[in-house]
Amino acid sequence: MKKVLKILGIILGVIVLVVLLGAATIHFGGIPSYEVKAPDLKVEAYSAMIAEGKRIAGMLCANCHRGEDGKLSGRFMNDLVPEFGKVWVPNITHSDKAKLHGYSDGELAYLLRSGVKRDGQFAPPWMPKFPLLSDKDLHSIIAYLRSDQPELEASDVVQPAAQPSFLTKLLCRVAFKPLPYPEEPVVEPDPSDKVAWGRYLAVAKFDCYQCHSADFKTNDSFVPENSSGFMGGGNVLIDPTDGKTHIFSANITMDKETGIGNWTEEEFSKAVRFAQRPDGKILRPPMVPYAALSEAEVSAIYAWLQTIPTIHNDVERNW
Ligand code: HEC
Ligand code: HEC
Secondary structure (H helix, E strand, C coil): CCHHHHHHHHHHHHHHHHHHHHHHHHHHHHCCCCCCCCCCCCCCCCCCHHHHHHHHHHHHHHHHHHHCCCCCCEECCCCCCCHHEECEEEECCCCCCCCCCCCCCHHHHHHHHHHHHCCCEECCCCCCCCCCCCCCHHHHHHHHHCCCCHHHCCCCCCCCEEEEEHHHHHHHHHCCCCCCCCCCCCCCCCCHHHHHHHHHHHHHHHCHHHHHCHHHHHCCCCCCHCCCCCCCCCEEECCCCCCCCCEECCCCCCCCCCCCCCCCCHHHHHHCCCCECCCHHHCCCCCCCCCCCCCCHHHHHHHHHHCCCCCCCCCCCCC
């Protein structure tokens, strides 16, 4: 009997030790690093590309990267759910103190598609990845980042390093992994195919589905339609103006009772571009007005929304 107990004790001790060692490895090892398999890329920057890159980045990057000085000098990410840790969005202006410094075009493409930074470290989900964005749009963003637009002028602000929680470090070992870099060119649909174009805008170029599905954790980056509650809202977001208030994303499927099935295209456009709902309410951040979208783009998104499955989900609005 004593011997059995002793053996059990030893086994238990070994298990505890392994768990502790595992926890210590995760805690002290931090976020894992990977090989940077940057493509050989040199983006030729034409002025039309820079303008389009600026327009895209204004809707896709600036809400996170814009600092107090109005440049892309970074900020404390007060709208990140606290269980992920404390994170500062880095400065990506042209200062040699900024995180953009030293990046080649290929390394930038690799970061934006796969999530692996130039130094090899993986960027957790607090920095989005853009696997479905067309090469053309990706190159426009890169051309813009190289340009002399005022918001990219050197700012020497240095944002503190991220303090990821244990949960983030753990998830970055088991669940959150770099996305594979596409082997084929990524081509966008022709705008004359209105529905396909609307889909591209909502799931690849402006990432509407990321916020408007049920939860960031169950979003599918490669087949967005497989995200749980696709476009049916309910994702818990934090209002960046106070860093506290929970705002749930809205159900924007065409369900007539709980979605926007009764909205005309004009009403939809007013909500998306100017944050004004048909009932006169103003949409709150993090839903920001997409004023730089063209009427044709909003119309395409509306046309595509008509074609996806409706979801009956009465999202709490706490107006
Ligand atoms: C939801 C907020 C958010 C959005 C949107 C966002 N970023 Fe970031 N970005 C971050 C955070 C946070 C980091 C820090 C990542 C880290 O070090 O783990 C980061 C890091 C970076 C870096 C520096 C990587 C390094 O080596 O340290 C670059 C460059 C960058 N982002 C560019 C972009 C571009 C271009 C876009 C738009 C296409 C964009 N980001 C959109 C939050 C965001
Ligand atoms: C950063 C997250 C985020 C992104 C990205 C986003 N939205 Fe929203 N959206 C929200 C939130 C949150 C609300 C609810 C705001 C409120 O309740 O005040 C909302 C509300 C809306 C509404 C109003 C629906 C209603 O019933 O009030 C529409 C329409 C809408 N979004 C369309 C879009 C489109 C189209 C895109 C892409 C171009 C988009 N959103 C991108 C977070 C986001």
